[in-house]
Amino acid sequence: EAGVTQFPSHSVIEKGQTVTLRCDPISGHDNLYWYRRVMGKEIKFLLHFVKESKQDESGMPNNRFLAERTGGTYSTLKVQPAELEDSGVYFCASNPSREVQAFFGQGTRLTVV
Amino acid sequence: GNSVTQMEGPVTLSEEAFLTINCTYTATGYPSLFWYVQYPGEGLQLLLKATKADDKGSNKGFEATYRKETTSFHLEKGSVQVSDSAVYFCALSDRGSNYKLTFGKGTLLTVNP
Numbered sequence: 001e002a003g004v005t006q007f008p009s010h011s012v013i014e015k016g017q018t019v020t021l022r023c024d025p026i027s028g029h030d031n032l033y034w035y036r037r038v039m040g041k042e043i044k045f046l047l048h049f050v051k052e053s054k055q056d057e058s059g060m061p062n063n064r065f066l067a068e069r070t071g072g073t074y075s076t077l078k079v080q081p082a083e084l085e086d087s088g089v090y091f092c093a094s095n096p097s098r099e100v101q102a103f104f105g106q107g108t109r110l111t112v113v
Numbered sequence: 114g115n116s117v118t119q120m121e122g123p124v125t126l127s128e129e130a131f132l133t134i135n136c137t138y139t140a141t142g143y144p145s146l147f148w149y150v151q152y153p154g155e156g157l158q159l160l161l162k163a164t165k166a167d168d169k170g171s172n173k174g175f176e177a178t179y180r181k182e183t184t185s186f187h188l189e190k191g192s193v194q195v196s197d198s199a200v201y202f203c204a205l206s207d208r209g210s211n212y213k214l215t216f217g218k219g220t221l222l223t224v225n226p
Contacts, residue, residue, distance in 0.1 A: 040218075042217060043202060045214065104149075
């Protein structure tokens with residue numbers, strides 16, 4: 001069974017540009033979460049999808065971040081326009097309903113210069 | 114709200130030394146507790162978990178016991194190896210927050226031969 005897959009693994013963009021991160025969860029997992037780790041700090045929750053619906057987006061830092069999960073399968077996280085403070089590692093995780101354990105992807109390292 | 118406080122590193126040990134990484138938590142409900150590990154160049158992996166008080170999670174020689182009375186979940190290993198060098202994250206989740214994870218800041222462990 002394939003695990004959680006994230007694309008790209010690394011991205012370097014200039015301030016003001018747009019970047020789209022993608023996450024493919026484990027097939028059949030209704031729950032999909034996005035997290036971010038800014039350098040040296042804790043991993044912080046961004047948002048949670050249940051199927052295609054946003055269940056909780058309380059961790060989204062501002063309106064430059066837009067997440068979608070069309071059809072309840074893969075998800076994208078777009079940052080537009082990117083700022084220097086957006087640099088970090090973005091993790092995606094998924095799990096089935098009522099499952100305590102979350103399965104993580106490899107993460108996308110975003111560097112804004 | 115929920116929070117996790119973990120011992121900040123970096124921690125440097127010699128091979129075969131004893132390891133303890135302290136973790137305490139604050140939660141409003143009855144959380145599940147986790148240790149995640151990130152090896153160099155890799156994504157987050159679940160190391161072990163405990164879902165109720167007095168449970169002991171164990172994996173790869175690592176152990177942690179869910180102590181409700183002290184709100185702690187300290188990670189221990191009796192004899193570390195060079196291959197254990199990684200960043201270790203303590204985390205919790207609960208049903209009230211739809212199982213989103215709250216992480217500690219992470220502890221970088223380096224084991225020297």
